[in-house]
Amino acid sequence: MPAVFYEIADFFGNEAHYFSVQQYHEELSVEVKSRVEVLSKKVIQLELYIDTPWEDVHQMLMEFHEELVGVYHFKYDSQHVVVDDEIREYAAKSFTPNRPLLEACNELTRRIFTDFKFVSGYTTISTPLREIMKNRKGVCQDFAHLAIACVRSQGLAARYVSGYLETLPPPGKEKLVGTDASHAWFSVYLPGHGWHDFDPTNNMIPSEQHITLAWGRDYSDVTPMKGVIFSGGGHALSVSVDVKRIANDFAPKLSLD
């Protein structure tokens, strides 16, 4: 166990752990086990019928409202999300006059899915959005960042969601270990109703298979792990994720212990 280890909440309320290993070591392995309950997203699907036009939301966010203090962070450019004219134009096609916000976002999600090709390893985290726009290729965090830039270009608030995706084995086969993956998608703020998730990589509304880990303005706010080591040699890193379903009808227990 590390000499120093404790839990902290970051600025956006995400749970994080700080640790420090102070002895000489040749290997560092971090294992995180969480038991997660995913609430059904059917309700959220229904909310797609909420027909608040996006311009109304924009207007609200332009004004000052005390209850929105925590939302304003997600309106502006951030390290990986820099809006330019090209993105603004691309987004404008979905944000047509008087269109309901959620409908516009749904369409934006579909367009990114159709217009951009998923190519594993094509980009790194430092590939800027204009490169993605030019080559029309990328991975999940690129698509999430792009969608966020589009939403913000219209004066709206969007945040980056980092999480896991449960993959399902082919019918009749055993599920393999280590096949699940870290994933990223985006979320849009609708006053009075909260945040709504969209997954442009899979063109879907995140549901039971999407497990939220943390959110922030973009990837840099929710890096899964960061740190420094004191060493003279090189180092290599490997990551694997497993999502295992415990029960379909898992429900929170109410107990007094």
Next chain:
Amino acid sequence: MLLSLLKNKIAEKPSPDGWYDETILSGELKPEWTALLENLNKLGPAELAHRNVELQKLLRENGVTYNVYEGHLTTPRTWNLDPIPWVLNNADWLSVEKGLKQRAELLNLILKDIYGPKVLLKKGLIPHELVFCHRGFLRQCDHVPFNTDYPLAVYAADIARGPDGRMWVINDRTQAPSGMGYALENRSAMIRVLPEMFKTQNVKKISDFFYTYYNSLCQLAPQNKENPRIALLTPGEKNETYFEHAFLADYLGINLVQGDDLIVRDSCLWIKTIHGLEQVDILLRRVDDIFCDPLEFRPDSRLGVPGLLEAVRKGNLVIANPLGSGILENPGLMPFLNNIAKYYFGEGLILPTVATWWCGQAKEYNYVMANLDNLLIKKIDRVTGSLTIVTSQLSKYDRERLREAIKATPYLYVGQEKVSFSAVPSLVNNELESRFAVLRGYTVAGQDGYSVMPGGLTRSSPEKGVFIVSNQAGGISKDTWILSEEKEANLLQAKNVTVPLRIRTKESLTSRMAENLFWAGRYSERLLASVRILRASLGHILENPNSESYLPVKERLLTALTEVTLSYPGFVGDAAKKRIIEPQNEIFKFAQDENMMGSMAFNLKSLVYSMQSVGGTLSNDTRRMVENLKENMANIKRLKPSGYLNLSNSVDKLYNSHVSLLGFITESMPREQGWLMLQAGRKIERSMLIASLIRSTLTFKDSDQVQHQILEAVLKSNQLISTYRYKYRTYLNLEYALQLLLFDENNPRSIAYQLQKLDIYLHNLNEGEQGDLIGKDEKAVLEANTKLRIADIEDLLKIEEGKHRRENLDKLLSEVTDHMIACSAAINQKYFSHTSEVKNLVITTSDLEP
């Protein structure tokens, strides 16, 4: 005469731009200036000019410098001080003082609110963009406890007087305000050089303010710890105000440290010293916050300490000013301060802020866009390089681009009124001229609020009629006089000024400093050895040109040059013979090529580097000698590779300047841990170099004639010929020469002498650490010494049947060398071990797909 000169100037000056003249009130010379000008008159123009020269000389001698960035180079520039101060009367000052206190209180409250409850944001008193879009707002610091009512420990403001005679605040400095140390240096230089000017005036002391400053820092100690350890974090000697960092650390009696000197362990901050880790309670930082902790902020920063914020979060460390305080260096806040002051204090600002329009609001945005050409444009957060955009200096194209930038992100910009500053007389080419001036005032927090320095750092514009006042642009500084109603003890002040605030207890040398000194010692000896052996080789070649019969001697000497300095291939290896016969190119390469490992030039470069890394601990004279050494080297590098005479002369000069450098170090360096480290490095290196020289020259089976010549060259190069003659009064003989080089404890160039001294130095370094046990470093010396002592000279001289070398001698020297290598490794392990490299745990993108 000067007075009349000034009066004339006043008379002819109609003040067309409507600026304020500091010396005049209602057409009359102000009383506070009359006295000053009378004193100047008494002194007379010639004497004043002379004193001015003395003043600049004193500052130069005290090493008062300000680094100026020119392209990629950083050049230390001597601090400029104008002998004419800015004089303010007590009544004027009282309102400034009151205003600064209020503003410090206000900014302190804003800081606490922004990183705490955010009431000001929720009430709309501060627009959220000014916080959330400002790069100085560090989300990592949100809700990190400050552990004090006054987290804003130091605050500085740039103040100028407008045309109506009122003082205005033009800038706030809340991260790591600079200039306090320069203000103190200015005052102490003025008192020293121009004591007459203080005679008839009661000028308020500023030295007391530094006691207050020190006490207020101590009060920040976590858990009210008594005698807390305070350290000043500097980015290093390349920083523009490094002089001040070193000066303040020395004056306040606190440690001067760089990021590499510190480490976070168990959520506490420690200094890495040669005697282990020592805890730091309070860190006074002169590094911008985002560079302070690579774990939390910029991962590429090497100026900070990983985990620093962690130590703060756990309440084990207080940083002044706290990380995140850069949010207050924010011109966007200026238009809102008056209302915030009313909210907190029920009254508006005492010191007004220069008129500022924040473009995040529609009305203000329209105003700025309509009046763009007449305003100063600033971004709300500081970007590297220019902070202020003077629109009238922009090209039409750039002005359009600026318009577009403001249009795209209006909330990142403010427009500010161009204020004129007041004019203060300055001595320019020995005449008084009016120059615009800005004053930086300083406040520090105590338990019951803020104290203001009665004075500050005044800077005036380098050119007539220009409002840009900055040190980077070559501004001139002035002393700032606040006149007191009561008589202050001026002479006492002059004495106090140089006395440190408290007697410093003996503190351990940092590992980084120790390592640099140790290597400075080692490179110093390497340089000496490379110069000596080069001189011996050149001497031989010059005395015996083209002589076939001397070739074996030449070969031995040149081979030794390569072997002793480890500058391979040199005169060893493939086709070495050819290079030995025609050695000119190789010799010049050895002298000039600083990229060739082991060359003379390489050793010199490494020595200079180590010396500069310990900069602050060296005396001014020593630093000047390092510069001298560099000049000599530059001369050698300019030589054309033809003929040896010029080279030989230049190498002699280099040798002399290096010996003087060592002399200055011996003269001025206190015999403390740093000295011991430097000397230990020298002794280890020298014993290895002597061993290596003997192995390369005197272990071979050579003819008597060759051996004699080599012996002569070896002794000569070590300046031992006269010692030898005096001692033995005989023909050169190997046995006696070896006695002298190996065993003679009175000969400072013998191995025995090095080992004997090394033993003492290591023992003193180790003192009190491990009781009676001796460490690996001392053991290595003991072993080497014992082997040397029990060696028998007859055995050493012997060459076995059929062998070509004195194998016993060679073996002994090889063992001595091994023990010295072990000793160096032990020192490294024991004293510098925590200087390992920091690396980012790189997270590649592959972990986050699809």
